[in-house]
Amino acid sequence: MRDAEAAASRSADAASRASEAGQRPADRAAEQAARATSPKAADLTQPAATGAAPGPVVPRHVAIIMDGNGRWAQARGLARIRGHEHGIESVRAVTRRAAALGVGQLTLFAFSTENWKRPKSEIAFLMHLLRKFLVDERKELMENDIRLRSVGRIEGLPKDVQRALARTQEMTAENRGTTLCLALNYGARLELADAAKRLAEDAAAGRIDLAALDDTGLEAALGARLYQPEMPDVDLLVRTAGEQRLSNFLLWQMSYGELHVTDVAWPEFREDDFDRALQDYATRTRSFGGLLQR
Ligand code: FPP
Numbered sequence: 447m448r449d450a451e452a453a454a455s456r457s458a459d460a461a462s463r464a465s466e467a468g469q470r471p472a473d474r475a476a477e478q479a480a481r482a483t484s485p486k487a488a489d490l491t492q493p494a495a496t497g498a499a500p501g502p503v504v505p506r507h508v509a510i511i512m513d514g515n516g517r518w519a520q521a522r523g524l525a526r527i528r529g530h531e532h533g534i535e536s537v538r539a540v541t542r543r544a545a546a547l548g549v550g551q552l553t554l555f556a557f558s559t560e561n562w563k564r565p566k567s568e569i570a571f572l573m574h575l576l577r578k579f580l581v582d583e584r585k586e587l588m589e590n591d592i593r594l595r596s597v598g599r600i601e602g603l604p605k606d607v608q609r610a611l612a613r614t615q616e617m618t619a620e621n622r623g624t625t626l627c628l629a630l631n632y633g634a635r636l637e638l639a640d641a642a643k644r645l646a647e648d649a650a651a652g653r654i655d656l657a658a659l660d661d662t663g664l665e666a667a668l669g670a671r672l673y674q675p676e677m678p679d680v681d682l683l684v685r686t687a688g689e690q691r692l693s694n695f696l697l698w699q700m701s702y703g704e705l706h707v708t709d710v711a712w713p714e715f716r717e718d719d720f721d722r723a724l725q726d727y728a729t730r731t732r733s734f735g736g737l738l739q740r
Contacts, residue, residue, distance in 0.1 A: 503728045505681035508544060509553040509696055509703070512536070514687025514711030527571045532713035534579060538586070543717040545590045545624040547724070551678060552626050553597065555695050559633030573604050576630070580610040584617055591623030597674045598632030599640075627677070634697035641671035672698060679703065682727045684720075686712045704730045 515529030522528075537554060544552040557572060580594075587594055594614045601608070611630075645668055648654045659667060669675060680696055680703035688709045692700060706723040708715070731738065 504548055504724065505704075505727055506550040507553065507678045507680050507699075508549050508551070508682045508684065508723075509555070509680045509700070510540070511555045511683070511685040511693060511695055512712040512715075513685060513689060515713055517687060518711035518713045527568060529711075529713050530568075530572055530575055534575060536712055536715045537579070538583075539716050540720050541592065541624070541626050542586075542590065543720050544626075545592055549624055552624060553629060553677075553680070553696070554627070555629045555632065555693075557598075557603075557630050557632070558694065559599070559631060559636055560694065573607055576628075577604075577607045577610045580607070580614045584614055587614070587618050587621070587626070591621045592618060593621040593623070593625045594618045595625055595627040595674065596630050597627055597637075597677065598630040599636070599673075600630060602631045627674070629695070632673075632695075634692075634694045637673050638668075638698060640673070641668050644671040669698070682706060682723065684708070684723045686710055686715050686719075702732070702734050704732070 512533060515533045516526040517529070518532070519526050519529035541552060556576065561572070562569065583594075586592075594611075596611055596615065600611065603611070607630075611628075645654070645656075648671075649656050654667060656664070656667070677699060679701065680699045683692070683696070683700055683703050683705050685691075685705070685707045688707065690705075690707050696703075704727055706726050708719060708723065710719050
């Protein structure tokens with residue numbers, strides 16, 4: 447699994463290949479054409495040829511907004527839930543690919559705090575799918591050294607989902623490959639509000655002296671009270687089905703994340719699409735607000 451990562455030190459021109467393969471298709475037709483020229487795994491582990499921003503080409507943390515399930519199903523005359531069901535195959539394919547490429551963490555937006563507004567039947571089906579996934583995937587996660595984690599207000603999920611989640615997390619806790627993190631009952635504003643509340647409580651109880659902190663210390667104090675404080679910043683956020691927004695996902699962790707939007711709907715998103723997102727990422731220049739080292 448780490449072979450690909452080890453190959454990352456070899457020099458090559460992923461960036462020029464990336465542009466030849468058309469990573470930023472202007473429309474669906476271009477994207478389809480690009481799909482025909484999918485890169486091999488090794489291509490993704492080469493440093494970009496821009497020379498502008500040295501750094502790991504395989505992102506440490508990829509997050510995905512898995513959008514377009516309902517539209518995909520409706521366009522085929524199917525019930526919306528069939529899109530979610532089909533989307534599980536994409537989850538499997540992308541998780542396996544991320545693990546094979548040595549991506550440190552893959553975070554999937556599986557259920558937002560706003561998703562409770564959906565019809566009861568759709569919510570029930572999503573919870574059923576989730577529980578089934580958590581049980582069915584145990585063998586695959588173990589075989590691929592993948593650790594399962596979650597982020598969100600887990601206590602708000604149905605009890606049977608909580609139990610399945612706890613068991614799968616426990617079983618995979620010692621795995622050292624990719625971390626698959628499911629964002630469940632998650633909303634970024636609520637995460638920040640919860641963190642601010644905890645910080646205020648700790649200050650009121652005298653456990654922390656806010657006045658003594660400098661700016662860096664203050665940021666660290668809030669960051670330490672997020673749902674999963676050790677979560678690395680997002681390097682690459684992929685959104686499927688064309689919308690260009692963050693939708694209340696990982697706002698803190700996305701501060702300097704790169705964004706890749708594709709028109710491909712989540713139920714159709716597969717390894718090739720993931721590879722193209724990573725190739726696109728490899729062409730980006732990241733200065734984090736400073737100046738590039740040349
Ligand atoms: C957005 O599509 C997708 C969701 C709200 C749920 C995503 C869930 C899955 C892919 C299945 C469960 C996941 C795991 C990890 C087991 P949408 O329904 O909003 O699509 P639309 O915009 O076309 O209506």
